[in-house]
Amino acid sequence: xxxxxxxxxxGFKPEHFSQIACDPDLGFFEIHAENYxxxxxxxxxxxxxxxxxxxxxLHGVGLSIGGPGRLDxxxxxxxxxxxxxxxxxxxxxxxxxxxxxxxxxxxxxxxxYTDETLRIVCDHVDEVQEALGRRMLLExxxxxxxxxxxxxPETEFLRAIAQRTGCGLLLDVNNVFVSATNHRxxxxxxxxxxxxxxxxxxxxxxxxxxxxxxxxxxxxxxxxPVADPVWTLFDEVIARTGPLPSLIEWDNDVPDYPVLLDEAxxxxxxxxxxxxxxERTHVCx
Amino acid sequence: xxxxxxxxxxxxxxxxxxxxxxxxxxxxxxEAAQRFAVYRNNVLHSLGRALAARFPVIERLVxxxxxxxxxxxxxEADPPNSPVLFAWGEGFAEFLExxxxxxxxxxxxxxxxxxxxxxQAYHAADLPALAPADLGALAARADAxxxxxxxxxxLIASGHAIRAIWAANQPGAAPQExxxxxxxxxxLRDRKLDVPVWALxxxxxxxxxxxxxxxxxxxxxxxxxxxxxxxxxxxILFRLFAAGAIIGWEDCTC
Numbered sequence: 001x002x003x004x005x006x007x008x009x010x011g012f013k014p015e016h017f018s019q020i021a022c023d024p025d026l027g028f029f030e031i032h033a034e035n036y037x038x039x040x041x042x043x044x045x046x047x048x049x050x051x052x053x054x055x056x057x058l059h060g061v062g063l064s065i066g067g068p069g070r071l072d073x074x075x076x077x078x079x080x081x082x083x084x085x086x087x088x089x090x091x092x093x094x095x096x097x098x099x100x101x102x103x104x105x106x107x108x109x110x111x112x113y114t115d116e117t118l119r120i121v122c123d124h125v126d127e128v129q130e131a132l133g134r135r136m137l138l139e140x141x142x143x144x145x146x147x148x149x150x151x152x153p154e155t156e157f158l159r160a161i162a163q164r165t166g167c168g169l170l171l172d173v174n175n176v177f178v179s180a181t182n183h184r185x186x187x188x189x190x191x192x193x194x195x196x197x198x199x200x201x202x203x204x205x206x207x208x209x210x211x212x213x214x215x216x217x218x219x220x221x222x223x224x225p226v227a228d229p230v231w232t233l234f235d236e237v238i239a240r241t242g243p244l245p246s247l248i249e250w251d252n253d254v255p256d257y258p259v260l261l262d263e264a265x266x267x268x269x270x271x272x273x274x275x276x277x278x279e280r281t282h283v284c285x
Numbered sequence: 286x287x288x289x290x291x292x293x294x295x296x297x298x299x300x301x302x303x304x305x306x307x308x309x310x311x312x313x314x315x316e317a318a319q320r321f322a323v324y325r326n327n328v329l330h331s332l333g334r335a336l337a338a339r340f341p342v343i344e345r346l347v348x349x350x351x352x353x354x355x356x357x358x359x360x361e362a363d364p365p366n367s368p369v370l371f372a373w374g375e376g377f378a379e380f381l382e383x384x385x386x387x388x389x390x391x392x393x394x395x396x397x398x399x400x401x402x403x404x405q406a407y408h409a410a411d412l413p414a415l416a417p418a419d420l421g422a423l424a425a426r427a428d429a430x431x432x433x434x435x436x437x438x439x440l441i442a443s444g445h446a447i448r449a450i451w452a453a454n455q456p457g458a459a460p461q462e463x464x465x466x467x468x469x470x471x472x473l474r475d476r477k478l479d480v481p482v483w484a485l486x487x488x489x490x491x492x493x494x495x496x497x498x499x500x501x502x503x504x505x506x507x508x509x510x511x512x513x514x515x516x517x518x519x520x521i522l523f524r525l526f527a528a529g530a531i532i533g534w535e536d537c538t539c
Contacts, residue, residue: 112308
C-alpha cells in the first residue's frame with residue numbers, strides 16, 4: 001500500500017472543489033469519512049475526481065474508540081466500504097469518545113488514562129485494524145479538563161497503544177500546544193517523551209483563546225490560522241522526524257482557498273528545510 | 286458496570302444537565318466547571334449547527350437565536366443515533382408538530398419534511414437514468430409496464446404552500462407575500478446533481494403519487510385524469526425523463 005506523501009495536505013472543503021489544482025506544495029487531501037457515507041451524489045463525484053490527482057487521508061470522527069461500549073459494527077462496515085472504494089493511503093481516528101449508548105454527541109470527548117481504558121482502547125484499535133484490514137493512525141487529543149482517576153501520562157498511554165496494537169500515531173501539534181497550555185505544562189516536555197518513531201502524520205490547526213482566572217484556556221476550534229508557537233513546535237518536530245505528511249485543518253469559518261494554500265506553503269517550507277537534498281524535488285501528483 | 290461506563294454515563298449526563306461529572310478536575314480545581322462547559326458547549330453548539338445545515342429554511346423562518354434554543358431541546362429529545370449526521374433529523378418535522386412555541390407557524394413541519402427529503406436526495410445512490418428518447422417506446426406499452434423512479438424522488442403533499450415558502454427563503458431571495466394554499470412538492474436529484482423542488486398541479490401530483498406507488502403507467506395516467514379532468518401526462522412524463530428521474534421499467538400484469 002502506498003503511503004501519504006511527506007508533503008502538506010489540506011482538509012477538503014466542497015466549496016473549494018473548482019479551485020483545486022495540482023500544486024507542488026500539496027500532496028494530499030484529508031476527508032472526514034462520515035461526510036462520504038451516503039450512497040452517491042455530489043460528495044462521491046467530487047471525491048472520485050480528487051482521488052485521481054491527490055493522495056487521500058481518510059479521517060474518521062465518529063468511531064468513539066475511547067468509549068466504553070462496543071464499536072458500532074455498522075459504522076465499521078461503512079468505513080470498510082469507503083476504504084475499499086477509494087483505497088486511501090491512510091486511515092486515522094481519535095483518542096477520544098463521541099457516542100454513548102444510542103446517542104452520538106458530535107464532539108471528541110476526553111477519557112481518563114487508566115489500565116482499564118488502555119485495555120478498552122487497544123481492543124477497539126485491534127477491532128478497527130481487523131475490520132479495515134490495515135494499520136490505522138490514532139490522533140493525539142486536545143483537552144480542557146483533567147481526571148482524578150487518570151494514572152498514566154498521555155505519552156505513555158499512546159506509546160503503549162502503539163506497542164500493543166501496532167497502530168501508528170497522528171501527532172496533532174496544535175493539540176499538544178493547546179493541552180499543555182490548558183494544563184499549565186510544557187509542550188516541549190510532552191514532545192520529549194513522545195514516541196516519534198510511530199508518527200505517520202502531523203496535524204496543524206488554529207485555536208481560539210479564552211481567559212480563565214489562572215490564565216488562558218485554548219479551544220481547539222479549527223477556525224483560525226495556525227498560531228506561531230505551533231509553527232515553531234512543528235519545525236522542532238520535523239527537525240527530529242524528517243518530513244512527514246502534514247495537514248492544515250481549518251473546518252470552521254473556512255476561508256478562501258488561497259488562504260489555505262498559503263498555510264500549506266508555510267508548512268512546505270518547513271518540510272523542505274528538513275528534507276535531504278535528494279528529496280526536495282517534488283512533482284505534481 | 287465498569288468504571289469507564291460509569292464515567293461516560295456521568296459525563297454525558299453532565300453535558301445535558303450541567304452537573305460537573307464525577308472525577309473531572311483541573312490544575313486549579315476551582316476552574317473545573319468552566320472548563321467542562323467547553324465540552325457542553327461543543328456538543329450542543331455543534332449539533333445545533335449540524336441541524337441548521339440540514340434545515341436552513343427552518344432556521345431562516347424562525348431566526349438563528351430561536352433555532353439554536355429549539356435545537357437544544359430537539360438534541361435532547363432525539364439525538365443522532367449515528368455519526369452519519371446527514372441522516373439525522375428525520376424526526377424533526379414531528380418534533381415541530383408537537384413543539385408549542387412554533388404552533389403559530391403550522392407550515393413548519395412540512396417545510397422540514399421537504400428539507401429532509403432534499404438532504405436525502407443529495408446523498409441518494411448514483412443510478413443511470415433512461416433517456417427521453419426511450420419515452421416513446423415505453424408510452425406505447427403504458428398498459429403493460431410500471432416505471433422505476435430514481436431513489437431521490439420524493440413527494441410531499443402539504444396543506445401549505447411549502448414550495449413557495451422554500452423558494453422565497455433561499456439565500457438572497459427577497460421576502461414576499463405568500464398565499465397559504467395546499468401545495469404538493471416533488472424533490473429529486475437531477476442529471477446535473479442539483480436537487481430542485483417542483484411544485485406540482487393536481488394532475489401531476491396524482492400521477493407522481495401513483496408512479497411512486499409502483500402503479501402501472503396507464504393507471505397513473507388515469508389517476509391524473511381523475512384528479513384533474515383533461516390532464517395530459519405527456520409534459521410531466523417528459524420532464525421526469527429529462528431530469529433523470531426515471532431509471533428503468535418493469536413488465537407488469539395489469
